[in-house]
Amino acid sequence: MCHTSKIEYFGELLDYHEFSSDVDGLVFEGDEAGKRVAVLPDIYGTTDFYKGYASYVARFGARTYLTNPWSEFGDLPEPTREAAYERRHKLKDREHCDRLESFLANENIEAVVGFCLGGNFVFELARRGYAGSLIAAYPLPWGMANQDEIAPAFEYMSTLGKAVTILMGAADHLAGPDNIQKLKDIVAANAKLTMHLYEGSNHGFFTDIDGSDEKLKGNAKDAIDKVTAILF
Secondary structure, three states: OOOOOOOHHHOOOOOEEEEEOOOEEEEEEOOOOOEEEEEEOOOOOOOHHHHHHHHHHHHOOEEEEEEOOOHHHOOOOOOOHHHHHHHHOOOOHHHHHHHHHHHHHHOOOOEEEEEOHHHHHHHHHHHOOOOOEEEEEOOOOOOOOOOOOOOOHHHOHHHOOOOEEEEEEOOOOOOHHHHHHHHHHHHHHOOOEEEEEEOOOOOOHHHHHHOOOHHHHHHHHHHHHHHHHHHO
């Protein structure tokens, strides 16, 4: 559904080590790391895309925690949508967000960037009052079925009192035009929400940074740069 492959634009991977706290994952640390940032991946987990992005963020001066919601369920047998969804359904979303909330507080995380399903967790953290900066890249605010569901963000975004920045492709095939319009209307009515909507870009459009279409490549770079500006 989202990201599995390495992105050249993010550069070489930094060294990293595993951590195990309220949640598990990988830690990347650049020189003179002055901030603490958490990256919440999509259903494929800690792939080369996310290791690359965590390294990219760390180089700006952050101790970057790439969380792994799927650690207790093992690696994917193959990087396919079917395998990722089979593993995804083993996760208990509400329970995981409880653990995320504790982790962010205990580790003094100052900002969270979530992708796709991770973007849904960003909204849930905002609903719970997390104090740091929150960024959701191509989230699914209409909700995603789960055995321990969190409320779809569409149910509460209009009254959300915590700032969230949203990065969305106007041609996101998972959202469709009706959900995109609903998202635009909600954001327009709530000053706490900021959305950057990229014409022509589809779901997972950060990968277009390595592509050949100059418009889509420019959209991806603008979005990546906007996140970096918020973080640093």
